[in-house]
Amino acid sequence: MSSPDVRVVGRVVKPHGIRGELVVDVRTDSPEERFAPGAVLATRARDGASGTxxxxxARPHTGRLLVTFEGVAGRDAAEAMRGLLLVVDAADIAPSDDPEEFYDHELEGLEVVDVQGNKIGVVAEVLHTAASDLLSVRLPDGGEALIPFVADIVPTVDVAGGRVVVDPPEGLLDA
Incomplete structure (x- = not known):
């Protein structure tokens, strides 16, 4: 990729079956485009290795995709892909037209404050779980808080202003 500024559009979770199919957590609003047959995605491994x-x-499966990559045949080859991040150049991602929708990369790095303006931390990552999305917030003491990304708890997201306002229920941020 020509730009070091990349965005994750999926993560290989695990192999599925014996023919090389992979379970992929989708992190894009355009899976039909990103995971269309013939589409080429860059990859990043945990050790920093990259490729394509x-x-x-690709086909839907319980909220995820089952994906087959060219040249990956059999469970052993698929197992070697576990944990692989699937990425695209940030320049290839169009901004969302919906003011209530955000890409993970738009949220990561935003300052998190409570409704009184007290700094809580910084969004380190957006976690996509079966129940709901969570903001992983890096706290000033080096700890982490997981905040459900729902309107009742996160009433304001100001990407341009660089902050997320949260109204956590009692006990959510207690260690």
Missing amino acids: VTIAA
Whole structure:
């Protein structure tokens, strides 16, 4: 990729079956485009290694995708891909037209404050779980708080202003 500024559009969770199919957590609003047969995605491994994969097939499966990459045949080859991040150049991602929708990369790095303006921390990551999305917030003491990304708890997201306002219920931020 020509730009070091990349965005994660998926993460390989685990192999599925014996033919090389992979379970992928989708982190894009355009899975039909990003995971279309023939699409090429850059990859990043945990050890920093990078490469590319070409999508051979993709189909929905329990809120995720089952994806087959060209050249990955069999469970052993698929197992070697576990944890792989699938990324695209940030310049290839169009901004969202919906003011209530945010890409993970728009939230990561934003300052988190409570409704009184007290600094809580910084959004380190957006975690996508079966129940709901969570903001992983790095606290000033080096700890982490997980904040459900729902309107009742996160009433304001100001990407341009660089902050997220939270109204946590009692006990949510207690260590």
